[in-house]
Amino acid sequence: MDSLRDCASRQLLDRIGDAWSMLIVTHLRGGPLRFTELARKMEGVTPKMLTQTLRGLERDGLVTRTVHAVVPPRVDYELTPLGHSLEDVVDAITAWADTHIAEVQAARGSYDSKLSTAKNSS
């Protein structure tokens, strides 16, 4: 990756890397879902954060938003072909995370306790 491309890719990397975006891609791979269905699957996300993240994914061409003219109106979110192309990447990332989360948590604990020892002795 050279520096010119770095500049252009960085925003894209931020989108792919965003944890909520990755969870949305994971949950939509089986087919379209309504907003409330997505919200229920993604525990811990606020409606505001979910709306923002979906809008970002829609803008990037990864997700489509379809309003159905029924009463009450139904809104479905669905992966585009470009969105589906992210599945392998999301799988690689979540596999790494699942495999290494214990090591990372151990490293964090050790870093934090060293930091607090250094603070207490100074």
Added chain:
Amino acid sequence: MDSLRDCASRQLLDRIGDAWSMLIVTHLRGGPLRFTELARKMEGVTPKMLTQTLRGLERDGLVTRTVHAVVPPRVDYELTPLGHSLEDVVDAITAWADTHIAEVQAARGSYDSKLSTAKNSS
């Protein structure tokens, strides 16, 4: 990924997905670098952001920081084995980004122009 694991992995995904973290992993794969060397390779990063990102990577056990007792002191950053294990994931992400950036930029342009048409006609 179930919901309990979602919760624990999310912070980790945010780290892996962070664009600056990915760039640091890319630049350190060839061997250790000094802070100023890293800063020069990563155009556009502020010293503050680079320091923060390196500290996060160190805390997560992905990077080590070594202070050499020379005058002036030299500080090297190097990937740990855990950090090296991220290389394939980072490659998958940057390959996707390189392949699809034009499609994403086209989608963004189309989304933004639809939005401004809607605003102007309302």
